[in-house]
Amino acid sequence: MAAEKRWVIEVEHLTVSYQARPALLDVSVRIEGDQLVGVIGPNGAGKSTFIKAILGFVKPDIGSVRINGRDARTVKGEVAYVPQRGTVDWDFPITVEEVAVMGRYQQIPWYRSPTAVDREAAREALAMVRMEDLSHRQIGELSGGQQQRVFMARALAQGSDILLLDEPFAGVDAATERAILDVLERAKQAGKTLVVVHHDLSTAAEYFDKLILIKQRLYAYGPPGTVLREDLLSKVYEGRLRIFSSVIDQEGA
Ligand SMILES: Nc1ncnc2c1ncn2[C@@H]1O[C@H](COP(=O)(O)OP(=O)(O)OP(=O)(O)O)[C@@H](O)[C@H]1O
């Protein structure tokens, strides 16, 4: 008998609006453990909103999110988040190590400072993203790719089994992209579930076990070969499909 599936994230009939305009409409997706899942779709499709709804940062009009079988609103610290880079204030005076330690704050009660255990978790996370040598730098003095890795370290230090990353590859060079992918794959091997917003269709099939294609509504969810189909992509990306014809050739339909 097949083992019962372990749903780590269950999104049911999710509708989210900003000022009465729906950014997501009736989206239902169930994500299993130990997977690297990509979220694709054009600008303004609702990818960041999807991630924020799982985190409980935006309130659904309709629908629900469950994390490890429990209502997401009652769950604390089980989901770690790496925000889209443009949304962070990089002039804030804080060091690399302090950002990583911030990942521990959910475990640290208000009446005490970070302990040796918290600092060790932060240091391990910085080593995992290969940023330990820069731990005393101010974050404003880092390159874009280094900043991205520090924010991954903050999420890893939290120790959560679920990581949500919003465009971690945006604006980084090819070597940094490889380094970040390597961290994601190692996190998956360590038993984590990762949901990653991604905008490059040419690498989506290579990087992810499954893809979620959204533009307000859910258009497809499954292994890359079943999602990167010409009929689906032309509906979602409209006139811009020509750019992606090489992707479809590789994937078949
Ligand atoms: N705080 C907000 N207030 C009002 N409208 C918003 C807000 N955040 C997002 N939106 C709108 O909701 C829709 C979805 O936005 P979202 O940021 O989720 O898209 P996205 O797929 O992440 O886009 P991008 O690829 O540009 O990051 C867009 O039309 C956007 O303008």
Ligand SMILES: [Mg+2]
């Ligand atoms: Mg976004």
